[in-house]
Amino acid sequence: MVQNLKDTLRNVRGRWVKTSCLFLWLSAVGWLLFTFTRTIKLQEFQNLPNTVEYTIELKKYQSIAHFPRGVLSLPGPRELLHLKDFKFYNSKLNVCKSKNSLVLALVHTAPNHFVHRKIIRSTWGSVHHFRNLTFNVAFLLGQTNRRLQSRINQEMKQHCDIIQGSFVDSYRNLSYKHMMGYKWAMEFCPNAIMIFKVDDDVYVDSFQILNFLYSTFGLKPFNILACSVISSGTLTHRSGKWGVSRSEFSFDMYPEYCSGMGYFVSLDIVKDILAASRYAPFFWIDDIFVTGLVAEVLNLNRLPINAHTSDRPEEMTKWLRQGKGPSPYMLGLISPHNGMEILAALWNKTTIRANNYTGNLYIKNNPKYLC
Numbered sequence: 113m114v115q116n117l118k119d120t121l122r123n124v125r126g127r128w129v130k131t132s133c134l135f136l137w138l139s140a141v142g143w144l145l146f147t148f149t150r151t152i153k154l155q156e157f158q159n160l161p162n163t164v165e166y167t168i169e170l171k172k173y174q175s176i177a178h179f180p181r182g183v184l185s186l187p188g189p190r191e192l193l194h195l196k197d198f199k200f201y202n203s204k205l206n207v208c209k210s211k212n213s214l215v216l217a218l219v220h221t222a223p224n225h226f227v228h229r230k231i232i233r234s235t236w237g238s239v240h241h242f243r244n245l246t247f248n249v250a251f252l253l254g255q256t257n258r259r260l261q262s263r264i265n266q267e268m269k270q271h272c273d274i275i276q277g278s279f280v281d282s283y284r285n286l287s288y289k290h291m292m293g294y295k296w297a298m299e300f301c302p303n304a305i306m307i308f309k310v311d312d313d314v315y316v317d318s319f320q321i322l323n324f325l326y327s328t329f330g331l332k333p334f335n336i337l338a339c340s341v342i343s344s345g346t347l348t349h350r351s352g353k354w355g356v357s358r359s360e361f362s363f364d365m366y367p368e369y370c371s372g373m374g375y376f377v378s379l380d381i382v383k384d385i386l387a388a389s390r391y392a393p394f395f396w397i398d399d400i401f402v403t404g405l406v407a408e409v410l411n412l413n414r415l416p417i418n419a420h421t422s423d424r425p426e427e428m429t430k431w432l433r434q435g436k437g438p439s440p441y442m443l444g445l446i447s448p449h450n451g452m453e454i455l456a457a458l459w460n461k462t463t464i465r466a467n468n469y470t471g472n473l474y475i476k477n478n479p480k481y482l483c
């Protein structure tokens with residue numbers, strides 16, 4: 113009986129020793145693994161932008177100017193950012209005339225992009241009405257040299273869809289162009305429900321867009337800034353075409369902003385951004401200025417539509433070659449290298465596919481309908 117008890121105790125002790133050893137061994141391995149991964153994580157972290165510093169930087173920026181929506185007054189008729197003698201060369205255009213809810217596409221284009229504009233008019237810009245929405249397209253230009261201007265004058269007379277303002281058209285002046293579009297919308301297009309800002313080197317599936325806008329926001333969209341969101345923390349480039357100096361922008365990182373390739377903004381936000389743009393320091397990279405810095409000042413939310421857009425030209429080419437259904441993207445960057453021909457080809461494919469799902473229920477405009 114006593115012997116039995118001793119045996120049992122010895123067994124228990126043996127098992128206990130074994131268990132403790134195993135436990136110690138596992139702990140040691142665990143601790144090593146933990147330290148190891150922690151070291152890696154810390155190293156990784158040290159290579160990341162310093163988010164604390166970034167938040168402080170943003171706060172600094174916000175303390176320069178931070179306003180609730182709806183309190184700021186709009187710039188005067190001759191004001192555009194810090195220009196005091198701005199004017200539109202043409203204020204009488206029909207692009208905003210519409211009995212129905214209007215989505216106005218404002219296309220950022222360069223003065224010499226005659227072919228871009230021609231192709232846009234005959235492709236995605238030719239859709240005039242779809243899903244209870246009217247869709248009009250206008251092009252934004254600044255001043256240019258006399259030779260180009262005389263060709264532009266002809267183009268204006270022929271198509272009546274060019275909005276031109278009195279600032280020098282150059283890529284360092286893109287923020288003027290961007291805000292000019294907003295100013296036009298507020299002054300001459302208050303009946304539009306939505307502005308669609310888009311670049312001239314982008315494929316646009318007008319059907320998908322109007323379908324998306326109508327079915328998501330209806331006929332009275334409010335407080336909408338829908339775009340392909342680029343998250344905060346993008347490092348500021350200090351050299352190259354898009355390089356900025358410290359005196360132009362002292363922060364090392366950009367706040368969250370919208371890809372300017374193409375985005376949608378409701379008129380109430382257009383108004384607030386236009387008003388707030390006077391209170392933000394000028395920055396020439398327009399997407400970052402308008403949809404980043406000024407939007408940040410107003411604390412706006414950006415609705416991400418990243419999955420519906422592509423900034424890789426090969427994606428659109430791939431669909432053109434082998435896509436079976438409608439375009440996988442409603443907005444897609446196209447390569448400037450293979451010219452605008454690709455846009456025509458993409459649009460051909462879009463209309464063939466579209467006839468299947470729109471049942472031809474869209475109204476095409478006639479090329480001169482705006483005049």
Ligand SMILES: *[C@@H]1O[C@H](CO)[C@@H](O)[C@H](O)[C@H]1NC(C)=O
Nearest residue numbers: 213242243244245330331473
């Ligand atoms: C949309 O248009 C159809 C006819 O095209 C009309 O019957 C319907 O009432 C419209 N819907 C709205 C919300 O306006």
Ligand SMILES: *[C@@H]1O[C@H](CO)[C@@H](O)[C@H](O)[C@H]1NC(C)=O
Nearest residue numbers: 195278279280281282284285
């Ligand atoms: C931008 O536009 C303003 C106003 O027209 C002009 O004075 C300035 O030279 C332009 N800047 C560039 C870089 O073209």
Ligand SMILES: *[C@@H]1O[C@H](CO)[C@@H](O)[C@H](O)[C@H]1NC(C)=O
Nearest residue numbers: 453454455456457458459460
């Ligand atoms: C698009 O279709 C039109 C009419 O069917 C045709 O004339 C044109 O060549 C096509 N364009 C491209 C780039 O495929």
Ligand SMILES: *[C@@H]1O[C@H](CO)[C@@H](O)[C@H](O)[C@H]1NC(C)=O
Nearest residue numbers: 436437464465466467468469
């Ligand atoms: C359109 O739909 C029909 C029937 O569903 C199909 O047979 C045809 O291939 C489709 N056409 C295109 C161009 O997608």
